Amino acid sequence: MENAYKLVEKIKARASDPNKNEPATIVFLGDSVTNGCFEVDFDGERYLPVFDEENSYTAIFGRMIKRLYPTTQLNVINSGISGDNTGGGIERLQRDVLDYRPDMVVVCYGLNDCISGREGLKTYYENLKTIVKTLQTAGADVLIMTPNDITDSVHFSLRTDREKADAQRLAMLSGEGVFEEYMKTAAQVAEETGAALVDCYAIWKKLEGFGVDVNRLLSNKLNHPTRDMHFIFAYELLRSILGNV
DSSP states (O other): OOOSOHHHHHHHHHHHOTTTSOOEEEEEEESHHHHTEEEEEEOSSSEEEEEOGGGSHHHHHHHHHHHHOTTOOEEEEEEEOTTOOHHHHHHTHHHHTGGGOOSEEEEEOOTTGGGGOGGGHHHHHHHHHHHHHHHHHTTOEEEEEEOOOOOSSOOTTOOSHHHHHHHHHHHHHHHTTHHHHHHHHHHHHHHHHTOEEEEHHHHHHHHHHTTOOGGGGBTTSSSOBOHHHHHHHHHHHHHHHHTTO
């Protein structure tokens, strides 16, 4: 069966003849999780994120491809920015994505967009759809990746009033089903645009259904998955892409 993604065809072609064929390029567009942000300190006024991009799903995915195709070259561009949302993604789409002439773009948003509550759903839908359609018009294959779940409680390790207040707000968005609606909206955009959906959020919910304490899988006890959980993002992406072979 012929693969539907030109990224894979270019990876295979480069592996077969590196001198003749150009490398493939994949760009990741998203927020702090894409950026490779894990634990977060707090100095009383601002969050101080700990970045470890080598353990992010973007880097893990790149290493997976290299293991499968040792003689290929895949340009992995991490255009995630901590604190970003779909509005920011639109503003920097040309500079941070299109200028790289990507074969494929993985778009992962929702963790920051959801802070706007149900009132922000329409904007999230419109922004995400604009991003996807713009990328598709430019000739890139687009995959929408849903993020991990957010916390549903205030973890005992959170010490400051600011951290506790943020955890309470996220727990409310989770408990009232607001975050779930954002994830359903992401799936809706994927269906309407024909973009593939890499539904990591669904995996998170399945783990919860099996009795896993998913809050323990958050490195900052708010919304950043642990390093181990980034493997799931990378694996699901790889499975989605190679599943078309």
